[in-house]
Amino acid sequence: MSVQIQDTPGYVKMADDVSQVTDMLRCMQSAEGFLLVYSITDYRSYEYIRHLHQHIRKVNSDAKSPIILVANKGDLLHVRQVPPEAGIQLANELGCSFVEISTSxxxxxxxxxxxxxxxxxxxxxxxxxxxRRGTVIPRPKSPNMQDLKRRFKQVLSPKVKTPSAVA
Structure with a gap:
């Protein structure tokens, strides 16, 4: 199985780049599975999951694509805003699996x-x-993409002296 991971920002504001929103929608339309991740330290991120789930179900071509609800930052119990029961309840409402983890x-x-x-x-x-044949979705260009391309060209350029050419 080939996996392509598309990290989409949870909070898309009206002022965000239109191409970013378009890329996110294209990703949701063709995806075969979803991880919906919220932070246990940010109640707004938890609340946003329901909206995101509804949006996925509207735009995704397969209404039964697997979804896993992931509660992140399980190590930050001292600043927890979302109890584990809320995550379990939401997963039951959405008909998906639930897991709480700590990526750090x-x-x-x-x-x-x-x-x-x-x-x-x-x-x-x-x-x-x-x-289904996986759809390749172009990754949105970050502001640093041009800089990375320039650096790769410099490294791969034949003008760069190699240790054997110096000797």
């Missing part, structure tokens, strides 16, 4: 979440008897 304390949790999503996608595809 255990990177294996992150791997496990992605593996679980891949398994759910695979099960969903086999139950539908289909094998």
């Amino acid at each position: 304390e255990n990177c294996q949790d992150v791997c496990d979440v992605f593996q679980h999503l891949c398994k759910e996608i695979s099960k969903h595809q086999s139950s539908n008897g289909e094998k």
Whole structure:
């Protein structure tokens, strides 16, 4: 299975770049699975999940694409704003799986979440008897993309002296 990860910002403001919003919509339309992530330290991020879920269900071509609700920052219990019960309740409402993790304390949790999503996608595809061809979505250009291209060209340029050419 080939995986393409498209990180979409949760809070898209009206003033945001139109191309960013367009890329996000294109990603949602063709995605075969979703991780909806909120921070347990930010109640607004939790509240936004319901809206995001509704939007995904409107624009995604497969109304039954697997979704996993992920509560992040599980290590910051002293500033928790969203109780675990709220995450479980929301997952039940949305009909999806739920997991609470801490990306800063255990990177294996992150791997496990992605593996679980891949398994759910695979099960969903086999139950539908289909094998969708993944759509390649161009990654939005960041302001630093031009700088990175310039640096790669410099490094790969034949004008750069190699240790064997200097000797």
